[in-house]
Amino acid sequence: MTQPNYSEEARMLVAVDCTIFGFDEEELKLLLVKRSFEPEKDKWSLMGGFLRDQETSDEAAERVLHDLTGLQQVFMEQVHTFTKPERDPGERTVSIAYYALINIKDHDTELSEQHDAQWFSLKDLPPLIFDHSQMVHKAILKLRQKTSTQPVGRELLPQKFTMRQLQRLYEAIYDEEFDKRNFTKRITLTNILKKLDEKDMSSSRKGAYLYEFDLEKDGHAHSYSFNV
Amino acid sequence: MTQPNYSEEARMLVAVDCTIFGFDEEELKLLLVKRSFEPEKDKWSLMGGFLRDQETSDEAAERVLHDLTGLQQVFMEQVHTFTKPERDPGERTVSIAYYALINIKDHDTELSEQHDAQWFSLKDLPPLIFDHSQMVHKAILKLRQKTSTQPVGRELLPQKFTMRQLQRLYEAIYDEEFDKRNFTKRITLTNILKKLDEKDMSSSRKGAYLYEFDLEKDGHAHSYSFNV
């Protein structure tokens, strides 16, 4: 059977949907948008968009994120592709789910207001359209997995941060509490942080040392693993 | 901006491509097909097919695998979605890559001959069309990851097998050799195997005990982890 082309096959819409993670010193949050068009207008959803003719899905995901936050060069990773025929009642649409890690203070709030976007605590999400809750769930699993092999603080924290902030971030990601002595030890072991002389005085009388990710060492072959 | 529908967006072909793993007591193999149509006719490729109107990608992957091997109820998992606009020169096609684990002796050889399919050692693959080599690469990584949290022997080995066969399988997956004492210990620890009274006499004078996966224990909460 030799076919000259694929003309009898079904064409369909392909979308990307982004689970956008941020961290506010307390808990993990997601940036959700109020959908501005039918179907499911005015319901909360992940930010998404359709794949264009000459675009990879990575590019589409970046574009979608940029439109909402003004940010570029953001860490994003593909999570899973969702294909149930009836998942979008408007028209058959296959959606490639992504997640993004952003510093919650960096994004352009005007842009996100234009999109009726809002940060929600991961622990208190509104109902989401279609299969977006499943996307969020898979995104968290993927984020945990990434966290277990690579540090994620650079993407989610300010440039300088305290050990406690980093710990709270990891606790939020794993939804689990850690002992601070063991946490400090494990992180120090990986050798990815540079301890600064500066202290952050905002959170306690004593003050907490600030750290930065050590760019010198980054890219070199130092092993990292954070098993919970 | 309220849109009544998505009419201005691009529709495209969506395909699934399957990396089919088998094990022949020695090495991991892939079942590849000689492509029967243009573009790239007569080149080696993963078995694939287009997503139909009322089909999930999981169903499409099963259908494609069934067409080639006659097998059903095979373990399959989604790997990654490939979206480069020019990846298929015939027409814009997004492809959802899957991998499958099959017992190399189970499949319908007539069917696979009809498709000009052939088993290739993972270590000696022919050039593959499009981005299929990348798909294979990601599939192996995913398989390793699965192997580290769940036993994969049930899918790839005959029902009864020796400890040595299981070890060779794991060595093939990780492309790494293990100490047989440590291997036996680690696997025994997980408690997933039942040692039979029978021996396999084909591989040595002494004979090797046969094992089965212990269905009693399966599904119960026994932890499994195989870290290399």
Add this chain to the structure above:
DNA sequence: TCAAAAGTGTTCACCGTACACCCATGG
């Protein structure tokens, strides 16, 4: 009797975990 594969245990180093007290400072 010998060749070929199978089976089996111990030791050691490292890592993860549990756990409690003192420190610095602003109010």
Add this chain to the structure above:
DNA sequence: CCATGGGTGTACGGTGAACACTTTTGA
């Protein structure tokens, strides 16, 4: 002077890794 959060070390158990000799039996 005291309340609040920050910082630090040790002891123990479990796990992964290294390692070598004996057993069986068909030829």
